[in-house]
Amino acid sequence: xxxxxxxxxxxVRAVQKPMPEIRHPQDAIVRVLRxxxxxxxxxxxxxxxxxxxxxxxxxxxxxxxxxxxxxxxTKVKVGDxxxxxxxxxxxxxxxxxxxxxxxxxxxxxxSGAIGGIYGYSHTAGGFNGGQAEYARVPYANVGPVIIPxxxxxxxxxxxxxxxxxxxxGAEMAGIQTGDTVVVFGAGPIGIVAARCAWLFGAxxxxxxxxxxxRLDFARNYSYCEAYNFQEIGDPVVFIKKIxxxxxxDCVIDAxxxxxxxxxxxxxxxxxxxxxxxxxxxxxxxxxAVKKGGVVSIVGVYGPxxxxxxxxxxxxxxxxxxxNQTSVKxxxxxxxxxxxxxxxxxKALITHRLPLExxxxxxxxxxxKLDNCIKTVLMPPTANQ
Amino acid sequence: MKxxxxxxxxxPKTIKGWGIDADPKNDPxxxxxxxxxxxxxxxxxxxxxxLQPVNVEVLKSIERPKVSAVFGTPAPPSGLSGMIRRQAxxxxxxxxxxxxxxxxxxxxxxxxxxxxxxxxxxxxxIWAEKGYGMEWKHNRTAFVTKMATIGAVTAGLxxxxxxxxxxxxxxxxxxxxxxxF
Ligand SMILES: NC(=O)c1ccc[n+]([C@@H]2O[C@H](COP(=O)([O-])OP(=O)(O)OC[C@H]3O[C@@H](n4cnc5c(N)ncnc54)[C@H](O)[C@@H]3O)[C@@H](O)[C@H]2O)c1
Ligand SMILES: [Zn+2]
Ligand SMILES: [Zn+2]
Numbered sequence: 001x002x003x004x005x006x007x008x009x010x011x012v013r014a015v016q017k018p019m020p021e022i023r024h025p026q027d028a029i030v031r032v033l034r035x036x037x038x039x040x041x042x043x044x045x046x047x048x049x050x051x052x053x054x055x056x057x058x059x060x061x062x063x064x065x066x067x068x069x070x071x072x073x074t075k076v077k078v079g080d081x082x083x084x085x086x087x088x089x090x091x092x093x094x095x096x097x098x099x100x101x102x103x104x105x106x107x108x109x110x111s112g113a114i115g116g117i118y119g120y121s122h123t124a125g126g127f128n129g130g131q132a133e134y135a136r137v138p139y140a141n142v143g144p145v146i147i148p149x150x151x152x153x154x155x156x157x158x159x160x161x162x163x164x165x166x167x168x169g170a171e172m173a174g175i176q177t178g179d180t181v182v183v184f185g186a187g188p189i190g191i192v193a194a195r196c197a198w199l200f201g202a203x204x205x206x207x208x209x210x211x212x213x214r215l216d217f218a219r220n221y222s223y224c225e226a227y228n229f230q231e232i233g234d235p236v237v238f239i240k241k242i243x244x245x246x247x248x249d250c251v252i253d254a255x256x257x258x259x260x261x262x263x264x265x266x267x268x269x270x271x272x273x274x275x276x277x278x279x280x281x282x283x284x285x286x287x288a289v290k291k292g293g294v295v296s297i298v299g300v301y302g303p304x305x306x307x308x309x310x311x312x313x314x315x316x317x318x319x320x321x322x323n324q325t326s327v328k329x330x331x332x333x334x335x336x337x338x339x340x341x342x343x344x345x346k347a348l349i350t351h352r353l354p355l356e357x358x359x360x361x362x363x364x365x366x367x368k369l370d371n372c373i374k375t376v377l378m379p380p381t382a383n384q
Numbered sequence: 385m386k387x388x389x390x391x392x393x394x395x396p397k398t399i400k401g402w403g404i405d406a407d408p409k410n411d412p413x414x415x416x417x418x419x420x421x422x423x424x425x426x427x428x429x430x431x432x433x434x435l436q437p438v439n440v441e442v443l444k445s446i447e448r449p450k451v452s453a454v455f456g457t458p459a460p461p462s463g464l465s466g467m468i469r470r471q472a473x474x475x476x477x478x479x480x481x482x483x484x485x486x487x488x489x490x491x492x493x494x495x496x497x498x499x500x501x502x503x504x505x506x507x508x509x510i511w512a513e514k515g516y517g518m519e520w521k522h523n524r525t526a527f528v529t530k531m532a533t534i535g536a537v538t539a540g541l542x543x544x545x546x547x548x549x550x551x552x553x554x555x556x557x558x559x560x561x562x563x564x565f
Binding site for chain 2: 007008009010011012013023024025026027047050051052053054055056057072088090092093094097098099100105106107108109110111112113116122123125126127128138139168171172174273302303304319321359360361362363364367369370
């Protein structure tokens with residue numbers, strides 16, 4: 001089968017690989033119908049996630065049709081079309097039973113901190129991902145959700161990560177009615193977080209990025225104010241100024257380790273790997289939120305250390321919340337939102353490429369070429 | 385726990401005032417809705433019934449007792465990078481001795497990947513793998529400027545290095561090879 005193949009930092013290609021096999025009675029094999037490239041994939045693509053092995057296949061955002069199931073699979077059958085949440089979760093451990101499907105104890109041997117994730121390095125379990133014609137889906141009784149008959153596959157694939165993660169970013173911000181919410185990052189995740197902030201009753205939503213085309217997109221899609229951090233001087237002072245010198249009630253970091261905007265952070269975090277990515281956005285978030293406010297961390301950082309003003313977090317009495325999104329927990333509510341027209345996931349898709357052109361897709365998304373917001377890869381088998 | 389004798393567990397309920405200000409609504413773990421601590425969980429150690437047979441090498445974090453019930457099999461550790469990774473997994477994730485070798489192993493692995501390609505008679509198409517076609521199509525001026533700058537700086541460095549004290553030839557070659565990947 002055709003699959004994406006990682007060769008080293010910023011080097012990927014599509015090659016023929018062996019078909020995935022059933023290795024556990026709860027496994028299923030899925031024929032991939034859509035797979036996306038995510039901001040999280042960029043941390044891998046840039047070589048910033050430890051234990052990313054050459055020859056791995058990335059892709060944690062995919063939907064597909066079940067073509068084979070293990071002996072214990074009862075909840076889905078061959079022929080079902082399913083949304084596959086990006087987290088691999090057993091459904092039985094102490095954490096899964098608290099609906100912490102992003103923190104499963106039985107899907108990753110390599111790390112104590114992170115649950116299993118498709119196509120996300122050996123630090124996240126060493127599973128191959130869905131940027132391929134076929135993928136192995138463990139715990140098929142737990143993760144996959146059948147795509148409603150009236151749902152577009154493009155909407156469905158955005159429910160594997162982007163929509164739930166933006167939503168959980170807003171949820172974790174603890175928004176109260178009327179709150180001012182600032183979102184750092186106008187990538188797909190930040191755009192969805194800004195849009196979802198309204199669902200929790202926000203009174204004002206502001207998004208910050210440096211790509212004008214993304215800011216324009218966010219103004220329309222998320223109905224929010226949008227500012228370019230290269231034009232507003234010190235972003236923290238700017239936010240103080242426009243919030244009557246209070247700071248925002250809630251701030252969401254939807255940037256993570258690839259953040260720009262601070263040379264020291266960029267050099268130590270992204271070039272020299274002396275910290276687990278550049279923490280510029282989180283740094284700004286802690287300083288821009290008001291005293292007693294909440295910082296919601298959706299942006300992904302590496303497993304070592306980052307330079308953030310933790311002293312300010314203490315002095316200001318902040319609450320910091322973060323997690324990998326518990327996709328399965330949120331899906332019933334979000335499917336409802338999509339069906340009722342509250343959310344419009346597929347409007348985020350700007351590019352569609354055949355899997356064969358995966359290298360172009362990564363380059364384009366990574367360097368924000370051709371006004372790219374979200375890229376969908378189409379495996380050759382998707383059209384069968 | 386060698387100090388168990390002096391660290392005798394106490395029943396918290398015997399402490400005067402235990403729980404008198406407990407407020408279940410004050411839960412900072414929102415939006416976790418089904419929160420329970422291990423004591424409230426009737427089966428905190430529950431595992432899936434079936435365990436994936438361990439028939440490939442899986443490196444296990446020393447922060448957990450056993451291999452997880454499922455795991456990925458496609459890229460077991462191999463070669464020099466694999467040896468480095470095995471060493472790394474002797475240390476917990478709390479230590480740089482775990483993460484730094486893994487980063488080194490990743491870089492070694494890239495060179496191994498190129499060597500494997502060459503052995504299979506395949507010359508990696510770096511232009512295509514890096515998606516430079518997209519830069520050429522959508523970002524040509526900046527891309528050409530960047531490449532020209534990198535080229536000029538590299539050429540300048542080469543001239544500068546080779547004009548100085550004569551270095552041993554083999555040493556120079558190895559450096560150039562690594563910096564390319
Ligand atoms: N917690 C989760 O479960 C989860 C799931 C998916 C993605 N993520 C993470 O969310 C983050 C965003 O994902 P994405 O797909 O939107 O990625 P993306 O790379 O498309 O978007 C990031 C945006 O941040 C902007 N940016 C860079 N530095 C900034 C700064 N200092 N301030 C404000 N904006 C800045 C970039 O220009 C870019 O538009 C990533 O770190 C990703 O790994 C987390
Ligand atoms: Zn993602
Ligand atoms: Zn679990």
